[in-house]
Amino acid sequence: MRSCGCTLAWLCALTIIAGGCEVEVVLGVFPPRAQIDLGQPVSPAPCLRFSPAEVVFAALPPGSAHTQQITAWNACGAAVSIQALSWRENRWFSVSGLGGTHAGSEGPIAPVVLGAHGARTLEITYSAGEAALTESVLVFHGPHDKILAELPVLANSQGPQLNVAPVAIDVGCQLKGTVTWRPVTLASTGGAPVELSNVRVTPASAGFILQRAFIPGPLEPGADRVVMVGYAAGGVGDGPEVTWDEARLEISSPDYVAPIDVLLQGFTREASCEGLRVTLMWNTPGDPDSKDEGPEAGADLDLHLRHPFAVDWFDLPFDAFWSNASPTWGNMSNAQDDPSSGPDDVDGLGPEVIVIPIPEPGVSYRVGVHYWADNGFGPSTVQIRVSIFGQLIHETSLKQLQVGELWEALDIPWSKGSVVPVTGPDGGDLVHSNYDTPCTPKACPE
Ligand SMILES: [Ca+2]
Numbered sequence: 001m002r003s004c005g006c007t008l009a010w011l012c013a014l015t016i017i018a019g020g021c022e023v024e025v026v027l028g029v030f031p032p033r034a035q036i037d038l039g040q041p042v043s044p045a046p047c048l049r050f051s052p053a054e055v056v057f058a059a060l061p062p063g064s065a066h067t068q069q070i071t072a073w074n075a076c077g078a079a080v081s082i083q084a085l086s087w088r089e090n091r092w093f094s095v096s097g098l099g100g101t102h103a104g105s106e107g108p109i110a111p112v113v114l115g116a117h118g119a120r121t122l123e124i125t126y127s128a129g130e131a132a133l134t135e136s137v138l139v140f141h142g143p144h145d146k147i148l149a150e151l152p153v154l155a156n157s158q159g160p161q162l163n164v165a166p167v168a169i170d171v172g173c174q175l176k177g178t179v180t181w182r183p184v185t186l187a188s189t190g191g192a193p194v195e196l197s198n199v200r201v202t203p204a205s206a207g208f209i210l211q212r213a214f215i216p217g218p219l220e221p222g223a224d225r226v227v228m229v230g231y232a233a234g235g236v237g238d239g240p241e242v243t244w245d246e247a248r249l250e251i252s253s254p255d256y257v258a259p260i261d262v263l264l265q266g267f268t269r270e271a272s273c274e275g276l277r278v279t280l281m282w283n284t285p286g287d288p289d290s291k292d293e294g295p296e297a298g299a300d301l302d303l304h305l306r307h308p309f310a311v312d313w314f315d316l317p318f319d320a321f322w323s324n325a326s327p328t329w330g331n332m333s334n335a336q337d338d339p340s341s342g343p344d345d346v347d348g349l350g351p352e353v354i355v356i357p358i359p360e361p362g363v364s365y366r367v368g369v370h371y372w373a374d375n376g377f378g379p380s381t382v383q384i385r386v387s388i389f390g391q392l393i394h395e396t397s398l399k400q401l402q403v404g405e406l407w408e409a410l411d412i413p414w415s416k417g418s419v420v421p422v423t424g425p426d427g428g429d430l431v432h433s434n435y436d437t438p439c440t441p442k443a444c445p446e
Pocket residue numbers: 287288289290291292297298347348
């Protein structure tokens with residue numbers, strides 16, 4: 001990486017650096033100022049503050065309630081407007097004094113303005129529900145949902161607390177006849193032992209099992225216990241639609257009013273866990289040796305798979321092919337609905353393959369074949385195969401293509417489990433001659 005060439009800090013600050021100083025855009029040079037008047041001194045602490053800064057309730061018998069008063073005050077010289085309130089992880093607390101009582105998750109309120117250095121009394125109520133340590137945070141929002149301040153609230157600080165991880169298990173696809181085991185850790189993180197009365201999978205018929213029957217007992221502070229949950233494969237699904245087996249790992253404790261749940265899901269397949277596989281093969285009669293290898297040893301055709309978000313072929317990232325081999329489609333945080341393209345075959349026969357592990361429900365994908373280069377061997381005869389979860393569901397008849405042609409061959413409306421041949425305006429196959437390709441690594445050697 002080369003140096004940016006900046007010597008003055010204030011000039012460097014005006015330099016936009018992209019790609020490790022490969023691009024420099026100097027926005028201009030401003031004369032240094034002797035004094036910058038920012039008005040009131042700006043404190044890193046929020047203007048809205050509380051006394052006490054944290055609300056702590058002692059243990060109470062279940063069914064009783066206790067209220068504490070606190071002061072909210074504005075430490076700044078400008079007014080503060082409170083426009084919404086929200087609670088994090090709240091089940092037992094409420095706040096009043098800001099126009100009504102607020103116990104819910106989030107909501108706007110009639111704005112409450114605290115003038116410069118003004119104060120207001122709020123009441124926080126704890127309704128005792130269970131013996132476990134109970135923590136929450138009351139969040140105050142200003143205009144444009146800006147967070148003004150956060151107030152920690154807790155009860156039973158010396159009570160038992162159970163932390164369960166993970167909170168959800170997604171086994172994904174499971175081949176019939178196999179079992180996947182996953183650990184769930186129950187950790188005692190409070191000041192008193194947490195009593196575990198039962199751990200079970202419910203419903204019991206969903207394919208999830210416990211490795212061994214749970215034995216009730218206390219978990220001392222700082223201790224943990226691992227429960228192994230298995231997915232032993234439920235009913236085998238058929239067709240493209242994924243039928244999830246869903247269950248809950250239910251952890252019961254007398255210290256908690258409601259059981260703590262871990263969500264469990266998975267689905268089972270007989271032949272393959274690969275949702276969609278599209279394969280292109282071709283033969284070039286003018287190639288005297290179809291099996292020799294090398295850049296110009298045969299005809300180069302390319303398999304394409306388009307997401308409906310693509311406006312045309314070669315529209316990245318929504319046209320998957322060898323040069324855009326593993327784009328992110330669908331759910332950004334889930335790679336299961338992303339395509340992956342195999343290598344580019346450049347010397348004849350193929351196959352070229354594109355796979356999506358679990359395609360998006362309701363999405364229709366389009367398959368195309370582009371005849372990139374014939375290298376002097378003339379037309380080729382192509383065939384496309386489509387498999388869903390390991391079962392071949394469609395095989396095109398043999399189709400002849402010339403160099404430069406792009407055949408819009410098939411639509412695959414996922415969830416329907418069928419393949420629909422694409423037709424042109426005349427009712428025949430939709431083939432574009434001399435398809436105008438944009439710049440790709442093959443077309444723009446550098
Ligand atoms: Ca050849």
